[in-house]
Amino acid sequence: MNWLIRNARIVTKNGDLETVDVKVEDKKIIEIGSGLKGKGHKEFQAEGSVISPGFVDLHVHLREPGGEHKETIETGTKSAAKGGFTTIAAMPNTRPVPDSVETLQSLNQKISETASVRVLPYAAITERQIGDTLNDLPSLKENGAFAFTDDGVGVQSADMMYQAMKTAAGINASIVAHCEENTLIYGGAVHDGTFSKEHNLPGIPSICEAVHISRDVLLAEAAGVHYHVCHISTKESVRVVRDAKKAGINVTAEVTPHHLLLCEDDIPGLDPNFKMNPPLRSKEDRQALIEGLLDGTIDFIATDHAPHTEAEKSEGMQLAPFGIVGLETAFPLLYTNFVEKGIFTLKQLIDWMTIKPSEAFNLPFGLLEVGGEADFTLIDLHEQREIDPAGFLSKGKNTPFKGWECKGWPKATFYQGSLVWNEGGNEQ
Ligand SMILES: NC(=O)N[C@@H](CC(=O)O)C(=O)O
């Protein structure tokens, strides 16, 4: 399908909004300008909407194979499209784990059959993510592994991490780390702080994350690899990454919308929709994450979309699984609470959700440009609506943001020139 998007507002390099038409042919953007003429192009009236490159989320749990009761590649990518995402990277904590060429190939097959946006599959660092045996990273890379991670658990052995990093460096691949030192978890379900004390619960201290990051940046320096920190959550972690960058170490980091928006003081009670890993930390930690993003220590935003069933999330704070969904609420939440309040600019927010993750991993996505992929989303910055999990396309309804009033809803998403999400009323 060839499209002519009419009168969308594009964010220019210096952050202004300019009204443009965008012409799409053969999955590519072929022209951006005003008053463009089409020849049989289908028109899409985008008056009043901002056009952004499709969002890129490098931390998503699609749960398939093995966790289809929580999410599938089909439902997770529909949820992504509705949230404005056109490229997502799928975490490997599935059953089976993509730790062999066979399991990865079968995952790729399923993606090509059922995904409605681009899915980049991570492969695991260690066999079954247990941490004992290093996978055959070169073969996995040859078969389409986007990068390597054991997300869901930390790699406990420094030697294992070092071997993985050296191997990854040799094949120009990235190591992506869930940073958690098992001997410092203490059975915690929440952060070791005011909430854990008030409710007499075991807490996960900040050092549980920061000691792994400290270890890993030194290993990454020695191995000469690109090392990426998942869901950074503490002020100590931000400091370690900042110092490592200053020392010239090739480290990048991501932060989630929930760690930017919430802290332990916002947990209303023993509600497992506020339970995720890493946990919501202190308000000083939250402030350090915002500052880290603003000064470039933290490179981009990733949702860590982690769907679980309502039954699983009803097991109480201590027993319920860690994780919350994020794809359908990320942009509206961040736009409303940071851009509308003047803390981030619209351009900063869009960059942290598009070009910044792409640059960190050398991906050719995340820009709206002539000759580039026709991956974009049209966003209504004015209509205000309440977050209603019942309306999510994701199977997961586990969000702490139910009832939050937001603006900035993606109204239509195009992936490779196809309309993959549309609230309707704009096609002619
Ligand atoms: N973040 C979470 O709380 N949960 C993730 C695992 C992870 O990202 O570590 C999950 O798979 O449910």
Ligand SMILES: [Zn+2]
């Ligand atoms: Zn993780």
Ligand SMILES: [Zn+2]
């Ligand atoms: Zn995760």
